[in-house]
Amino acid sequence: MIVRSGSLRMTENIAQTFVKKLAPNSAGAFVVGLYGDLGSGKTTFVQATARALGVRQNVTSPTFVIMKSYSLNAKRYSVLIHIDAYRLNSGKELEALGWKEIIHNPNNIIFLEWPERVSEILPRSIRKINFTFIDENTREIDVAT
Numbered sequence: 001m002i003v004r005s006g007s008l009r010m011t012e013n014i015a016q017t018f019v020k021k022l023a024p025n026s027a028g029a030f031v032v033g034l035y036g037d038l039g040s041g042k043t044t045f046v047q048a049t050a051r052a053l054g055v056r057q058n059v060t061s062p063t064f065v066i067m068k069s070y071s072l073n074a075k076r077y078s079v080l081i082h083i084d085a086y087r088l089n090s091g092k093e094l095e096a097l098g099w100k101e102i103i104h105n106p107n108n109i110i111f112l113e114w115p116e117r118v119s120e121i122l123p124r125s126i127r128k129i130n131f132t133f134i135d136e137n138t139r140e141i142d143v144a145t
Helices: 010-021 040-052 090-095 099-101 115-121
Strands: 002-005 030-037 067-071 078-082 108-113 128-137 138-143
Touching: 002 010, 002 030, 010 138, 030 040, 030 067, 030 115, 040 078, 040 108, 090 099, 090 115, 099 108, 108 115
Parallel strands: 030 108, 030 128, 078 108
Antiparallel strands: 002 138, 067 078, 128 138
8 A cells, every 4th residue: 555645644644544454463573664765754654653552752763772662552562662773784783682582572563664774684574664755745655565
């Protein structure tokens, strides 16, 4: 499903629809790979999704700290983990941050920016979302089904 977002409100609506369709992964964490260039809307989408899942605190980009976690009161998940792999050179660096532990917990929902940087350790069940910068106000969001 490809949609265009011309505003924060539209992105929030897309995120809410995404959250409504989430199905837990009993084999481990639900992993969402966010693909797209800098400024294409990946972090904005995570922020909107976090709000839709009930996160009240400010969700910021984990670019410099690599990973941030947020507690959820959602029925399906208890922790939202936001990872930015832009500064990583391989999956081994992500594994050093506890990837194997967080990926095996079915109570986690993980949003991973720049997943192509750590592709060798990603699960086959990863959900892919592609972001394209159209202009200053418009993004194209392709939520693979």
